[in-house]
Amino acid sequence: MTVFEQLTWQRVGPDKQSPLSSLQATMVLLRLLMILLALVVSDLHSLPWFINVSEREGPGTILQSFSFNCSSHMPTLELVNVQPPTTFFNPPSLTRWQGIYVGKVTLSSSARLDALAVNHYELRLRYTCGNxxxxxxxxxxxxxxxxHIQCIGRFASSGGETIQVPETVKPGARLYTLLLPGLEVQGTQMNIISAQDPPYFPGPFSINEQGWLRAPSQGLKGQAQKIFQLQISVSLGQGQSCQRMLVVKILPAPSSQVSFLQKAQNVTIPEDKIPGSKVVQVQAxxxxxxxxxxxxxxxxxxxxxxxxxxxxxxxxxELAHTRGAAITRLQVKAFERFQPWASAELDLTVNVLSVNHWPPLxxxxxxVTQIPETxxxxxxxxxxxxxxxxSVGATLNYQLWFHSSPGLASLCLRDRVLEVLGSHSQAHL
Incomplete structure (x- = not known):
């Protein structure tokens, strides 16, 4: 207050005050305001903040802490918005410690960071101290x-994930693939830890380290309408594990049949087709x-x-620029929209033929020549x-086309050599 009172006195003092004194008083006032602003928002001068956080971090992790000085008001710190929208971040906390306010941004109880899904968030913060x-x-x-193993997606939900399988699947067929971040690491172990006792189970389901769930070796014939609950455990060692439920519903054999008229089909197209051109229409x-x-x-x-x-x-x-385009083997599947297990397959081979863009030179x-008839x-x-x-170096075939009747031919072409044959007439090569 002493400084403010001095400056006020200088500004309302006698008219004889020199211009230099007024300028000095103004400079002191500006410097004081800058100091006060710095004290109030001591950490905000460093905005924006950039931090890195591992997807391994979970709820309660402190992402950023900062201090503020606001001596004459009750400050607030708000999380205005998050992009992309998520509930992974708690509203910032603000506590007073030794005359200084300390703010913290932490991960919420719902936080499940996944760098493969979202690897960048922008949090907009607002700090208020008086005006x-x-x-x-x-x-x-x-x-x-x-x-780091993460249980995410439908597999991570409280009820687990449910798949539907027809009773007609082949014994040992692959039914499902479990995909979780971290499973590409060597040494991942997967096991079905729930009981699979007969007579309810026809035989044990199995899962390997690649996450492939396979049907029992006895098959599932006659198991229609049954529901099998499989508790799957995924572990990577070092105390990292994930356990969730996978529900397998067995459906009766499909009522309708899906089939192609033929199991294999070959088509041939020129290389000059533009993108989006029709090749063939398959029908089942x-x-x-x-x-x-x-x-x-x-x-x-x-x-x-x-x-x-x-x-x-x-x-x-274009065969000259597109590697492997000459012959492409496609496997096409036709399936019922609401019963995808009712399906049929077709082997489609597409042959691409080269096209000459320029005639031979x-x-x-x-x-043009004249020869005597003798x-x-x-x-x-x-x-x-x-x-x-x-196609430089390609082998070419030569043929003589006659303008007059072939019976009157007087020239012949042997490979590339034009020779006199008999009575003379006009010819064109």
């Missing part, structure tokens, strides 16, 4: 942890069918309409040389 309001972003980058017999290419997956050169079964090109097929391009048979008139601009 002073400051806003700034806190950028949170989620770092991938290859050794069945009700409310959908189509998909399941091998190769993904399919780089071709796509299929899920409803109409029309196979189209997805990129240029010949030397000479035009031969020219001996076998006289060589010219040797033709042609090349293919689309």
């Amino acid at each position: 002073i309001v400051m806003e700034g972003p806190l950028f949170v980058d989620v770092q991938r942890d290859s050794g 017999r069945g009700f409310n069918l959908r189509y998909e290419i399941f091998s190769p997956m993904p399919s780089p050169l071709y796509s299929i309409g899920s409803v109409d079964g029309v196979v189209q090109t997805t990129m240029p097929l 010949c030397i000479p391009a035009l031969l 020219t001996p048979v076998g006289t060589v008139l010219n040797t033709i040389t042609c090349t293919d601009p689309d």
Whole structure:
């Protein structure tokens, strides 16, 4: 208050005060205001903040802490919004400690960080101290942890995940693949830890380290309408584990049959088709069918309409530039929309033929000559040389086209050599 009173006195003092004194008083006032602002928002000058956090971190983890000085008011610290929207972050806490307010941003009880799903968040923070309001972003980058197992998705829900399987699946068939971040690490162990006792279970289901769940070796025939609950445990050592429920519902054999008229089909197309061009339309017999290419997956050169079964090109097929485009073997599946286990498969082979964009170039391009009718048979008139601009070094076939009746032919072409044959007439090469 002493400084304010002095400055006030200087400003309302005698008129004889020099201009220099007024300037000095103004400078002191500005410096004081800057100091006060710095004291009030001592940490906000460093905005924005950038922090890295491992996806291994869980609820309660402190992401960022900072201090504020607000001596004359009750300050507030708010989380204005989060992008992308999520509930993973608690509203900031603000506590007083030795005359200084300390704010903290922590992970909430619902936090399940996954760098493969979202690896960057922006938190907008607002600090208020009396009439002073400051806003700034806190950028949170989620770092991938290859050794961390996460139970996420439907598998992580309280009821686990439910799959439907027809009773007609083959014994030992793959029914389901468990995909969780961290499973690519060597040494991952998976086991079914729930009981699979007969007579309810026809035999044990099994799961390997790749997450493949397989049907019992006895098959599932006659198990329609049954529900099998499998408790699956995933562990990586070092105390990391994940246990969830997988529910397998057995459905009766599909009432309708899906089939292709033929098991294999071959089509041939030119290489000059543009992307989006129709290759062929495959059709299967069945009700409310959908189509998909399941091998190769993904399919780089071709796509299929899920409803109409029309196979189209997805990129240029020029053989000189597109490796492996000459022959492509596709496996197409047709299945019922609401009963995907009712399906049929088709092997589709697409052959791509090269297309000449330019005609052969010949030397000479035009031969005009006159010969006397007494020219001996076998006289060589010219040797033709042609090349293919689309395929240098390619073998070419030569043929003589006559303008007059072939019976009056007087010339012949032996390979590339033009010779006199007999009575003379006009010819064209």
